[in-house]
Amino acid sequence: MTRINLTVDGAKVSDDVEPRTLLVHYLRETLGKTGTVVGCDTSNCGACTVHLDGKSVKSCNVLAVQADGADVTTIEGLAQDGELHPVQAAFHECHALQCGYCTPGMIMQSVDLLKDNPNPSEDEIRVGLEGNLCRCTGYHNIVRAVQTAAAGASEGGQA
Amino acid sequence: MTVTEDRPAAAGPAGEIGRDRRRKEDQRLITGRTRWTDNITLPGMLHMAMVRSPFAHAKIVSIDKSEAEAAPNVVGVFTGADLGESQGVLINAWPITPEQVAPVHLPMPADRVSFAGEIVAVVVARTAAEARDAAELVDVDYEELPAALDLKENAEDKVLAHPDLGTNKSALWVFDSAEAGTGGDVEEAITKARADGVVVEREFRQQRLIPAFMEPRSVVVDPTGEQNTMWSATQVPHILRFALAATTGVPESKIRVIAPDVGGGFGGKLQVTPEEWLTWCLARRIGKPVKYTETRSESLMAAHHGRDQWQKLTLAAEKDGTVTGLKVELLADLGSHVAVVGGGVPVLGAFMFNAIYKFPAYHFACQTVLSNKAWTDAYRGAGRPEATFGIERMMTELADVLGVDPLEVREKNWIKHDEFPFTTVAGLEYDSGNYEAATEKAKASFGYDELRAEQQRRRDAGDPVQLGIGVSTFTEMCGLAPSRVLGSLDYGAGGWEHASVRMLATGTVEIVTGASAHGQGHETAFSQIVADRLGVPFENVEVLHGDTQIAHKGLDTYGSRSLVVGGEALVKAADKVIEKAKPVAAHMLEASVDDIEFSAGTFTVRGTDQGVGIGDIAGAVFAAHDLPDGMEPSLDSEATYDPINFNYPHGTHLCAVEVDTETGQVQMRKYTCVDDIGNVINPLIVAGQVHGGLVQGIAQALFEEAVHDESGTLVSASFVDYLVPTAADLISFDVEHNTTPSLTNTLGTKGVGEAGTIASTPAVVNAVVDALRPFGVDDVVMPCTPERVWKAVHAKDGAAADGADPTTGAAAAHFDTQDTADRSAGQEGAGE
Numbered sequence: 001m002t003r004i005n006l007t008v009d010g011a012k013v014s015d016d017v018e019p020r021t022l023l024v025h026y027l028r029e030t031l032g033k034t035g036t037v038v039g040c041d042t043s044n045c046g047a048c049t050v051h052l053d054g055k056s057v058k059s060c061n062v063l064a065v066q067a068d069g070a071d072v073t074t075i076e077g078l079a080q081d082g083e084l085h086p087v088q089a090a091f092h093e094c095h096a097l098q099c100g101y102c103t104p105g106m107i108m109q110s111v112d113l114l115k116d117n118p119n120p121s122e123d124e125i126r127v128g129l130e131g132n133l134c135r136c137t138g139y140h141n142i143v144r145a146v147q148t149a150a151a152g153a154s155e156g157g158q159a
Numbered sequence: 160m161t162v163t164e165d166r167p168a169a170a171g172p173a174g175e176i177g178r179d180r181r182r183k184e185d186q187r188l189i190t191g192r193t194r195w196t197d198n199i200t201l202p203g204m205l206h207m208a209m210v211r212s213p214f215a216h217a218k219i220v221s222i223d224k225s226e227a228e229a230a231p232n233v234v235g236v237f238t239g240a241d242l243g244e245s246q247g248v249l250i251n252a253w254p255i256t257p258e259q260v261a262p263v264h265l266p267m268p269a270d271r272v273s274f275a276g277e278i279v280a281v282v283v284a285r286t287a288a289e290a291r292d293a294a295e296l297v298d299v300d301y302e303e304l305p306a307a308l309d310l311k312e313n314a315e316d317k318v319l320a321h322p323d324l325g326t327n328k329s330a331l332w333v334f335d336s337a338e339a340g341t342g343g344d345v346e347e348a349i350t351k352a353r354a355d356g357v358v359v360e361r362e363f364r365q366q367r368l369i370p371a372f373m374e375p376r377s378v379v380v381d382p383t384g385e386q387n388t389m390w391s392a393t394q395v396p397h398i399l400r401f402a403l404a405a406t407t408g409v410p411e412s413k414i415r416v417i418a419p420d421v422g423g424g425f426g427g428k429l430q431v432t433p434e435e436w437l438t439w440c441l442a443r444r445i446g447k448p449v450k451y452t453e454t455r456s457e458s459l460m461a462a463h464h465g466r467d468q469w470q471k472l473t474l475a476a477e478k479d480g481t482v483t484g485l486k487v488e489l490l491a492d493l494g495s496h497v498a499v500v501g502g503g504v505p506v507l508g509a510f511m512f513n514a515i516y517k518f519p520a521y522h523f524a525c526q527t528v529l530s531n532k533a534w535t536d537a538y539r540g541a542g543r544p545e546a547t548f549g550i551e552r553m554m555t556e557l558a559d560v561l562g563v564d565p566l567e568v569r570e571k572n573w574i575k576h577d578e579f580p581f582t583t584v585a586g587l588e589y590d591s592g593n594y595e596a597a598t599e600k601a602k603a604s605f606g607y608d609e610l611r612a613e614q615q616r617r618r619d620a621g622d623p624v625q626l627g628i629g630v631s632t633f634t635e636m637c638g639l640a641p642s643r644v645l646g647s648l649d650y651g652a653g654g655w656e657h658a659s660v661r662m663l664a665t666g667t668v669e670i671v672t673g674a675s676a677h678g679q680g681h682e683t684a685f686s687q688i689v690a691d692r693l694g695v696p697f698e699n700v701e702v703l704h705g706d707t708q709i710a711h712k713g714l715d716t717y718g719s720r721s722l723v724v725g726g727e728a729l730v731k732a733a734d735k736v737i738e739k740a741k742p743v744a745a746h747m748l749e750a751s752v753d754d755i756e757f758s759a760g761t762f763t764v765r766g767t768d769q770g771v772g773i774g775d776i777a778g779a780v781f782a783a784h785d786l787p788d789g790m791e792p793s794l795d796s797e798a799t800y801d802p803i804n805f806n807y808p809h810g811t812h813l814c815a816v817e818v819d820t821e822t823g824q825v826q827m828r829k830y831t832c833v834d835d836i837g838n839v840i841n842p843l844i845v846a847g848q849v850h851g852g853l854v855q856g857i858a859q860a861l862f863e864e865a866v867h868d869e870s871g872t873l874v875s876a877s878f879v880d881y882l883v884p885t886a887a888d889l890i891s892f893d894v895e896h897n898t899t900p901s902l903t904n905t906l907g908t909k910g911v912g913e914a915g916t917i918a919s920t921p922a923v924v925n926a927v928v929d930a931l932r933p934f935g936v937d938d939v940v941m942p943c944t945p946e947r948v949w950k951a952v953h954a955k956d957g958a959a960a961d962g963a964d965p966t967t968g969a970a971a972a973h974f975d976t977q978d979t980a981d982r983s984a985g986q987e988g989a990g991e
Binding site for chain 2 (some may be wrong): 003018025028033034035036037038039040041042044045047074075076078079084086092093095096097099100101102103104107122125126127129130131132133134135137138139140141142143149
């Protein structure tokens with residue numbers, strides 16, 4: 001077992017973990033952060049996407065020990081003070097989710113995408129979300145949601 | 160009868176119905192406050208891991224469990240021999256013929272495995288990781304047997320999937336319009352067409368697909384308490400409870416099944432599964448809660464697959480393009496066992512091959528066949544996508560043979576809007592539709608004529624990137640289903656749905672539905688319906704579902720049935736609430752019941768301004784201090800609704816693709832659909848259903864295929880190899896509607912959940928083939944991968960159009976020459 005100390009959704013946590021433990025399993029099983037989910041076993045689906053020190057990662061592709069000392073944000077830590085993050089709000093507004101299983105990862109990836117590129121084209125959004133699979137929406141409304149969030153942010157910036 | 164524009168709208172202009180309400184479901188899903196089955200943790204809970212056969216067909220010689228049993232924190236290792244009859248048996252609810260041959264379907268066989276992925280041992284341990292580790296230590300000695308892997312060869316019994324059965328042929332299901340009295344003799348029509356008309360003969364492959372819902376299946380069983388509880392990522396909690404009771408001997412009243420948040424299904428979660436049965440069995444045996452969650456690889460390998468047919472189609476027509484007969488001969492791969500719907504899936508297509516066209520003669524024959532692959536069952540559309548693909552490809556081929564536009568030959572043969580209701584050659588009565596209007600609207604939005612002009616320019620210029628335009632004018636039957644119809648088809652259950660409406664004392668309304676949502680948005684749409692019906696605020700309606708102790712009665716969600724069957728049950732229950740409230744209103748208003756009118760949530764005395772709101776009545780009934788003499792103090796009402804007919808959504812889908820003839824790459828250019836799904840409750844949800852449906856159909860056309868190697872191993876058993884399309888593979892869609900309300904339900908609605916998938920596959924393949932017509936190509940096998948497209952282009956290199964009779968096998972690309980092997984892409988490039 002290896003001791004790790006990290007911050008998850010603003011809270012400091014400290015646990016002994018098996019070195020082989022994946023970050024997603026640590027989040028779900030040790031911390032009860034079940035908002036982050038597992039959708040595959042080959043790092044293809046992106047359902048487990050979280051932010052590690054502000055960058056999106058597939059948490060099935062990171063060992064918990066690699067997150068030692070890091071700041072992790074999951075879907076459960078995205079809304080602040082009861083206010084939805086603009087990307088969360090845009091997903092709701094644009095009906096960008098149906099079953100909702102891919103949604104945590106899709107939102108976390110979209111947030112990261114917009115941080116890198118605040119005014120993406122449709123193609124840039126599609127390529128930026130290529131690592132996240134959705135089976136319900138056909139991506140149409142997910143693209144709209146990211147566009148809507150981007151437009152909202154740029155309006156906010158000009159105001 | 161014509162379109163019923165004068166039908167009273169279900170709600171006034173200020174009503175909820177027709178509003179693009181944002182979904183109630185979203186808040187928990189976008190913030191991670193979800194309850195997926197795998198999130199459930201109970202005190203003392205144990206975890207299961209499966210040992211699965213790597214062989215498609217093998218005898219189990221011996222299983223050495225000793226090393227696994229000695230592993231840390233392992234509670235037990237169990238084999239089929241250990242569990243015997245205590246594990247129960249899995250059911251087929253639809254034996255399609257009385258003679259159907261079906262192997263006994265044990266959750267875990269003791270002696271022989273019949274597909275790669277079948278469970279041979281189960282490890283139970285204190286953690287999931289320890290169970291998985293120990294599963295690696297179970298030593299199984301197999302004796303490999305020849306595997307039945309090729310559908311056509313299996314139909315000839317070359318290798319037996321189950322040697323003890325003596326045949327792979329499970330059932331032959333036939334419908335003939337001459338015998339049924341619904342039409343003429345198809346052989347006569349074909350003979351006549353061979354003499355003085357046109358005959359189009361084609362053979363199409365419906366490849367094997369995998370539903371690939373995003374949430375892997377998971378099940379938790381808590382054996383403590385008087386009622387044992389199963390949580391499962393299922394579409395069908397009620398059917399699951401029934402089947403558990405029927406096959407394990409546990410009384411139904413002792414079983415509670417809960418489908419909590421369920422992450423997609425698309426038919427893939429309407430199965431009753433070995434994993435559920437084994438978790439149930441072992442939790443009860445050990446006396447502790449047990450959880451099993453599959454990996455994605457296990458899901459792709461062992462959750463049921465879909466489609467997998469050979470379709471041999473013969474279409475007869477007159478020289479002017481008027482169709483005179485259609486003959487359909489199918490081989491359908493059931494997989495290793497006959498699953499819950501099983502052979503019923505291709506049979507559902509029997510009623511849809513004739514589609515929107517006025518065929519005077521029709522013959523359908525489906526031979527279901529066992530194999531040593533995972534069992535097949537419903538996948539979005541279930542039988543109707545296969546049928547729609549077949550007929551929509553054939554109509555396009557007929558147009559090509561005649562040298563006319565594919566829309567022209569369709570228009571010549573489709574049912575006109577003033578011919579409804581129309582009884583089809585398959586015996587169904589289509590209640591409403593307007594194929595002309597939907598097509599006109601689609602052509603205009605799509606820019607059909609402009610794209611045809613561009614196509615011609617590119618052809619003339621010899622552009623290496625050719626433009627193809629595909630057409631699909633589909634219909635489908637949905638709202639499964641009238642119980643009498645199901646009974647006449649030997650299905651084991653009915654097709655009704657149940658609902659109840661509970662008026663709470665504080666003015667809120669709980670509605671309970673037997674439909675079990677897993678992404679469709681029932682909580683929102685059903686709230687809109689009841690809010691309008693009862694005149695209460697949308698926010699005050701709460702929808703409860705997916706727990707057999709709360710929604711005690713139901714038949715669940717599949718077959719585009721929730722709104723058209725479940726929604727109608729809700730309407731009827733709400734109407735009963737209003738009827739129960741009227742005497743109370745009369746009593747409170749000191750008027751005669753006969754003078755009470757109800758509108759927008761308020762009961763009034765006719766001709767006066769006196770009124771009382773339904774919420775106040777609910778409060779008065781709760782207090783029960785002053786009710787009419789003898790009145791039961793409750794407004795709560797239930798209704799069970801059995802539909803009188805299916806309903807028949809239709810639409811015109813137009814697809815443009817750009818095909819790079821040098822690389823074989825197919826790029827979506829534009830996709831326009833105009834669907835007629837009757838009245839729309841929530842346009843936002845409807846659009847979402849269409850988008851997602853389209854992509855699953857497009858994925859069949861271009862990307863997805865379950866591929867097995869020569870020994871029967873599924874080689875596309877991860878998301879690396881099974882190509883669920885990504886955002887980058889797709890485009891945005893132009894989704895529009897034309898509305899003719901259904902006449903078979905109060906709300907005038909039709910199903911929408913499967914429409915996109917049913918329509919889009921032939922639209923895309925027709926577009927790909929259309930792009931390649933100048934190269935003499937008349938088919939590309941699905942999925943139309945770059946390799947297959949490239950080979951199709953180059954198969955005719957240097958060969959001028961040979962002018963062969965298009966009705967002969969030699970000219971029909973795959974008619975007799977098809978390599979039937981299910982292996983990887985490429986060898987079937989069209990046109991030999």
